[in-house]
Amino acid sequence: MLNPILRADSLAKSYGFHQVFSNVSFMLRTREKVALxxxxxxxxxxxxKILAGLEEPDSGxxxxxxxxxxxxxxxxxxxxxxxxxxxxxxxxxxxxGVLARGTxxxxxxxxxxxxxxxxxxxxxxxxxxxxxxALARAWLSQxxxxxxxxxxxxxxxxxxxxxxxxVLEYPGCVFVVSHDRVxxxxxxxxxxxxxxxxITEYTGNYxxxxxxxxxxxVQQMSEYEAxxxxxxxxxxxxxxxxxxxxxxxxxxxxxxxYRGKAKKLAKTGKAQMKRLxxxxxxxxxxxxxxxxxxxxxxxVQDGGRRxxxxxxxxxxxxxxxxxxxxxxxxRGDKVALxxxxxSGKTTLLxxxxxxxxxxxGRLWVSPNVxxxxxxxxxxxxxxxxxxxxETLSVFPQQTSEQMTRARTFLAGLLFGAGDLEKxxxxxxxxxxxxxxxxxxxxxxxxxxxxxxxxxxxxxxSREKLEEALLRYDGTLILVSHDRYLLGRVSSKVIALDGxxxxxxxxGFREYEARQARLQEASAKPExxxxxxxxxxxxRLAQLGSDLAKLSKEESAYADIETEFIEIxxxxxx
Numbered sequence: 001m002l003n004p005i006l007r008a009d010s011l012a013k014s015y016g017f018h019q020v021f022s023n024v025s026f027m028l029r030t031r032e033k034v035a036l037x038x039x040x041x042x043x044x045x046x047x048x049k050i051l052a053g054l055e056e057p058d059s060g061x062x063x064x065x066x067x068x069x070x071x072x073x074x075x076x077x078x079x080x081x082x083x084x085x086x087x088x089x090x091x092x093x094x095x096x097g098v099l100a101r102g103t104x105x106x107x108x109x110x111x112x113x114x115x116x117x118x119x120x121x122x123x124x125x126x127x128x129x130x131x132x133x134a135l136a137r138a139w140l141s142q143x144x145x146x147x148x149x150x151x152x153x154x155x156x157x158x159x160x161x162x163x164x165x166x167v168l169e170y171p172g173c174v175f176v177v178s179h180d181r182v183x184x185x186x187x188x189x190x191x192x193x194x195x196x197x198x199i200t201e202y203t204g205n206y207x208x209x210x211x212x213x214x215x216x217x218v219q220q221m222s223e224y225e226a227x228x229x230x231x232x233x234x235x236x237x238x239x240x241x242x243x244x245x246x247x248x249x250x251x252x253x254x255x256x257x258y259r260g261k262a263k264k265l266a267k268t269g270k271a272q273m274k275r276l277x278x279x280x281x282x283x284x285x286x287x288x289x290x291x292x293x294x295x296x297x298x299x300v301q302d303g304g305r306r307x308x309x310x311x312x313x314x315x316x317x318x319x320x321x322x323x324x325x326x327x328x329x330x331r332g333d334k335v336a337l338x339x340x341x342x343s344g345k346t347t348l349l350x351x352x353x354x355x356x357x358x359x360x361g362r363l364w365v366s367p368n369v370x371x372x373x374x375x376x377x378x379x380x381x382x383x384x385x386x387x388x389x390e391t392l393s394v395f396p397q398q399t400s401e402q403m404t405r406a407r408t409f410l411a412g413l414l415f416g417a418g419d420l421e422k423x424x425x426x427x428x429x430x431x432x433x434x435x436x437x438x439x440x441x442x443x444x445x446x447x448x449x450x451x452x453x454x455x456x457x458x459x460x461s462r463e464k465l466e467e468a469l470l471r472y473d474g475t476l477i478l479v480s481h482d483r484y485l486l487g488r489v490s491s492k493v494i495a496l497d498g499x500x501x502x503x504x505x506x507g508f509r510e511y512e513a514r515q516a517r518l519q520e521a522s523a524k525p526e527x528x529x530x531x532x533x534x535x536x537x538x539r540l541a542q543l544g545s546d547l548a549k550l551s552k553e554e555s556a557y558a559d560i561e562t563e564f565i566e567i568x569x570x571x572x573x
Contacts, residue, residue: 071145085108308365
């Protein structure tokens with residue numbers, strides 16, 4: 001049985017005249033993993049800070065139902081005052097004293113910090129390393145309630161898998177804000193949806209929450225429409241009664257029968273009017289549809305079959321990022337570019353764009369394609385432009401029709417009329433991302449290169465982006481840590497790992513399944529018999545011969561190469 005540890009009652013918070021949320025009540029229990037979801041700006045981070053004691057609510061109460069209750073908050077962008085991870089963890093352990101439930105050495109080991117990383121200046125740590133360090137610092141006290149604000153930001157695939165395992169195994173309660181749908185599906189058993197006027201609870205993971213919410217919307221809409229039909233029927237009856245009254249009143253004269261009939265009709269009409277007023281006051285409210293970014297379809301030009309071809313492609317700086325890369329991207333391919341942080345994914349995008357030269361090999365890009373690029377850092381935006389001017393810059397000639405189209409589209413991206421004259425430098429990161437998306441979606445491109453397109457987008461907006469990309473008829477090369485997005489959209493995977501570049505046909509979900517099988521096989525190595533080794537070596541030789549006969553552009557090449565690599569690894573194990 002899960003025991004209650006914390007109860008929030010009627011919490012409300014405002015900043016100035018802006019009401020962030022009100023009437024927020026919920027309960028948290030031991031060992032459960034709970035997600036807090038809601039659109040951007042609704043106050044999710046604020047609520048976590050209130051629970052952590054870092055901010056005060058305007059009204060309402062928080063009751064700790066377990067004494068003592070240790071609570072720790074891990075923010076989106078952790079900051080550290082001390083110079084190295086080792087110093088951070090050592091100081092935390094000293095301050096905790098007897099309350100420390102682990103040592104700095106244990107924390108370093110558990111959270112994947114090598115001896116070299118332990119003495120790196122904290123200002124030089126990557127976003128993923130900072131997240132791991134913040135988690136390690138919180139783990140030293142092993143709090144009863146762990147509050148995580150977007151912990152999946154900046155983590156690569158391997159780190160995401162590690163984080164899921166950490167959360168699932170954590171002995172305390174974890175209350176997490178995240179836009180990573182796969183993460184939420186894998187770790188949480190309850191979802192709390194924060195709205196401006198309260199909070200709604202759903203049992204199950206993120207997928208169950210979406211299904212339950214959709215069903216509730218359909219049910220509420222059905223009840224609303226049935227209520228409106230009853231109101232319309234009564235209005236029609238009243239209208240008919242009024243016409244009959246006017247007829248009877250007009251012909252009544254001094255005739256007692258008709259005068260009595262008119263009075264009766266008038267009395268009935270007044271009663272029905274009161275009933276109508278009562279029905280309207282107590283009628284079922286129309287359910288509110290989700291607010292999200294409204295995206296239009298992409299426009300695509302005609303292009304050739306081959307879009308990008310790499311032959312023995314390599315890139316090095318102080319170290320080798322990748323080498324001997326061979327792949328072919330055809331028109332209509334939707335390619336997921338995956339690999340650990342620092343493996344060269346963004347570098348490869350910039351090589352395709354012509355911004356970075358290869359260190360070895362050849363990279364050919366069709367001269368007939370028009371490329372649209374969404375930069376992770378959004379460096380392509382002119383900070384001195386207004387929102388409208390920056391959006392219109394995608395058009396070579398700015399006609400009145402294009403002006404209207406841009407204004408309409410920006411409205412769909414939640415920019416009000418007063419926002420259009422704001423300068424880019426005055427916008428939040430999320431708002432800048434929406435301007436960059438507007439430029440991309442309004443342009444005419446048949447090759448899109450997207451670097452972390454879902455960063456800073458809320459969950460409904462991510463889903464609308466996926467729908468738009470699924471409708472896109474051109475070629476897509478996508479770098480993202482959003483596994484849900486990659487699973488829905490991709491048809492091919494190019495994996496960068498350890499300097500290798502391997503092509504996997506079949507999309508991201510098949511790639512994940514293949515990696516899981518390889519990991520399972522490597523975890524349980526089985527000695528090959530002499531007969532098995534001979535068969536594998538024979539098959540390897542045959543595959544090598546087949547590869548020599550095929551062009552790298554042929555569709556069968558990738559499948560044969562993948563099998564060749566897997567058998568080679570099997571023989572080496």
